[in-house]
Structure formats: structure tokens, C-alpha cells
Amino acid sequence: MKSIDEINELLKPLARIGPDEAGERASGTRAQALFTDIIAQERDPATTRAPRRLRTRHRARRTLLGLAASVVLAFGAVLGPSLLGYSGGTAISYANSAVEIREEADTYVARIKDPYADQRKFSEAFRALGLNVELKVIPVSPASVGKIVRIQGGGPFWVRREPEGCDLADSDCFMVVTVPAALKGTSDVMRFDLGRPAKPGESYANEWQSATRTGEQLAGAKVSGQTVDDVLAEVRKRGLTAEFSLVSVDDGGYQLKPLAADQVGANWIVYNVASVRPGVVRLQVTAEREPALEYERD
Template sequence: MNELRQLARVRDEQLAGQASGAGARALLAAIVAEEPSTEDAGSRAPRSRRTRRLVVGLVATAALAIAAVMGPTLLKRDATSYANTAIDIELQGDEYVARIKDPFADHALYAEAFQAMGLDIGMELIPVSPTQVGGIVRMGFAGTTMDDKLGGNLEPDGCAFGHEGCFLTVTVSKGFKGRGVFYLGRPAKSGEKYQAFGQAGRKGEMLEGYDADGRTVGKVVAEAHRRGLQVVFQIIEPSPDGNGFGMSRDQSAEVGDHWYVWAAEPEQVGTVRLLVTEKHLRKNPVTGE
């Protein structure tokens, strides 16, 4: 069994305090202690080979103990796997595969695991609507090459997160040399607003199969209520050419049933956000169609 691989799984908190324990102090004393002597160098008796082997062995043992206490930094070069309470990482062929065990963990635990594998990767899991769970919704790179790749998905492909055996996973190409920061979609807690979302009418989203674009507010609200959803409004202002839009500075206007909906977006669990204007438009400013 690869001893370095096993050592890479040792975590700081598992060894907390051991470096200053009685055994460690005794070991350190055995390595460095030397009796004062009044003999000159020429009159000292040479140490036996057995003594020298013992000292070398103690030094090697101390070095491994110190490396373990200091954590993955000293061991990462040859590590092929690492695990903590939030994530498991394993080298599989030409890529590292990271399986998320706790999608709500402090993101520092994810960075710790990637660092243990010699990777400068920062990762944060953010609340997203159902169709975005498991996907990388934002990312940034520095000092990377064309061969450096990141990916995110559910494993096995197509599984439903929350069911037994379904994991959020991240893949990183072997030899990733640059720095990467990315955000992976996780299920939202109750009351959390989505930080990324798919259109509400998509399969798997809250208005699945329903096209709200261009319909009146009254009709879309009725459909949302039929599905047990709450509705919030966002008033938009189309650009002069009809391609694109901005958010109205005045969101206090009372939206009537005769207003028009140009997009329906998931807001949070159980709530859909409707992008609306009071007047009908010849072109949808959200889609440009």
C-alpha cells in the first residue's frame, strides 16, 4: 500500500495537539539531547553503528510526524486521494474526481482538499434552481493552459440529487497548473434566493411546460397559483430598438392583470419572478424574438 497516499488522508484536527504531547517531546529529546562532556574531540569514543542507525530512524520518524501535523502541504506532491468531512477527491486516470459529501460546508474545506492534491482551486457551492444543480454556473481562471479543464455534474449522469447514490461531482484535469475559482450549483434551502436559475418553463422547473412569454399577467398568475406558487414582479424597460432591456427604477407601481409577461424566472423555492411591462411590445425584449 502506498504510504504517502495514506498519509494524505490525515487531517490537521485528527492530530491536533500531538506535536506537543509527551511522546513527541520524548522523541524530540532523544534526537537532540547530548550529554555535556569535558573530553576533547580526539578522546571521544566513536558511536556504534547501532546507535547511528537508531538516531537516523528517530529523525525519519520525526520528519513524518511533523509532515502529518503540518497537514497536506508537505505531502500533496504524491497524493492520489484525499478526504475530509465535506469532500472526497481521487485521481482517476487523467483527471481528479471530487465528490461533494456536504453541499452546505464551509468552502474552505473544499479548497483544503484541492490543495492537498497540489491544486490551486477555490470552490463555493451556491443555491440554484433545480435544473442548475450540479453545474458550474460561474468560473474564473489565471495562469492556465488549453489543457487545464474543470467540469461539474451529477454522478451518475441524470440522477436526482438527494436520492441515495447521487453525488455532486467536480472534475479537474491532471496536471492542472493554473489557478481556478468556480461556483457549483447546489439545492437551495428553504427561503434562499437562487443565485443562478433556468427558465421557469423548462423541464424540471416550477412552471414546467408552460410558456409565459407574451401572456397577460392575469393568465400567468392564475397558472402559478394553480401550481401552488407565489409570484413576485420585476418591472422592466425595453431598450429603444427592442433588443434588450433594463430594470425600471420604479418598482413600486401596482402591476395589473392586463400587464404583459416577457419572462418567468425561478426566484426561490415556491416563488416565481415575472418580468413585466404595462404595454404590449412587438418584440420580446428578454429573448429578442
């Protein structure tokens, strides 16, 4: 049986297998040849002494299996994203650094491994399995974390946390999305955005949401119809800072325009407050109460 030094010597060529395919994947032929060569050397009767005791034989077998497993793991690490299984010639699972997807019964279950990964990796995984699913994992305000914030097309889907009820700020907490297997092979495209926690200073992608909803930065506060001074007092009380938008009413709706703080009067009226990014909210204001706007009841 080979010593640790001999095993390390055999594994050295893995470090020299360079990327020679698109996406920086190492050549499958070269890596496979290395693996075959190592296993063949272990089985060569000319280089293997007969075990003296049954215990030695068992130990030798375990060491050989450990070597093979190490090579397989190294081989997989070099190749990167991979199709993990086949059923009737069709891939039933796929994994890359961002997500792992497995076929389960009549569904595909996607486990988000890295919500901060390159957005393209999420849709890439679904496409590899023949699913027309375009998934984005975007930064959202606290109440929308772990939820679907936009969806277009497709059939029913389910979102959960794993383990159930865990905090997504914890590295051991994962978002899991389930989509119907019936989507496979169809021309229908299912597009949806899944909310993740925002990084410090990162803007929320759903800043249209009210900051007074349960779980948000101004949860439970009364802001609609109140003066700017009154709302700012609550904002500062909660350790937040404020930005401003001017509400301009037009036919059938209204528009929001950026407004500098020194342009806002203390007695102006707040229509709504939205979450912008961690620690920051945006007050939507008018110079006076606007009859066309529907303020929330106190």
C-alpha cells in the same frame, strides 16, 4: 490481553487532547505519543500472559489490531483535514468535512461530501493539492442542480452523480467533479460554481434562468407575451406565488427593477418568468407590449 475496562482507560487521554494549533487541530506530537504508548503496553511481555490455545492467540491478535485501529481512527478524528497519500513526496489526495479529492490517472476526482458546507472548504482542498481551482457549491433552481452554472478559465472538466442518475436530495447521492491533473503547478486559475439543491426559503443563485425550462417550477407554461392575469392563473394552479420586476428598455438591452404587486395591472404584459426560490417565481413585466423586446413565440 487487556480487558475492555483497561482499554477504555487507555483511550481516556484522547478526550483530554485539546486544540493547541491553528484551526483547532490537536497536537500531532501528543496524539502520536499516546498511540505509541498504548501499542507499547500491549507488547510488554511483563504484562502479557502466554496464550493457552491457538484460538486464544488469534483472538488476542484480533483484539490488539482492533485497539490499534480504534486509536488510529480517534487520532484521525482529532486531526481533522488530512493529506491521504504521497507519490514521490507529493500529496495525491486530500479530505476535509466538505470534499474528498483523489488523484486518478491524469485527473483529480473531487467527491462532494457536504454540499452545504462552508464554501471555503472546497477551494481549500484543491489548493492543498497544488491545484488553482476555486469551487463554489451554490443553491440553484431545480433544472441546474448537479450542473456547472458558471465557469472561468481552466481546461476540460466533467461532472457526474454517484451513483449515476441518483437524486441529489437523497443523502446517499453525491456530486463528483473531475479536473485535469495538468492544472497542478500552473498559474492558471479555474473558477466554477456547481449547483446544489436549495434549502426551503433559500434564494436561487441563478435566478436569471427561465422558470419555464424543463424541470423548473413552471416547466412548459406559455408566459412570454401573455397578460399578467393569465400567467398568474398558471402560477396559482401550480401552487406557486409570484413576485414582480419592471422591465425598462434602454440602448442595447434592458434592466429589471423591483415592483410591488399592487403596482401591476392585470392586463400588463409578461416578458419572462424566472425562478426565485422554492415555491416562488418572478414575473418580468411591462405596462404594454414593448416593441424592442423579443417575446417568445406561442
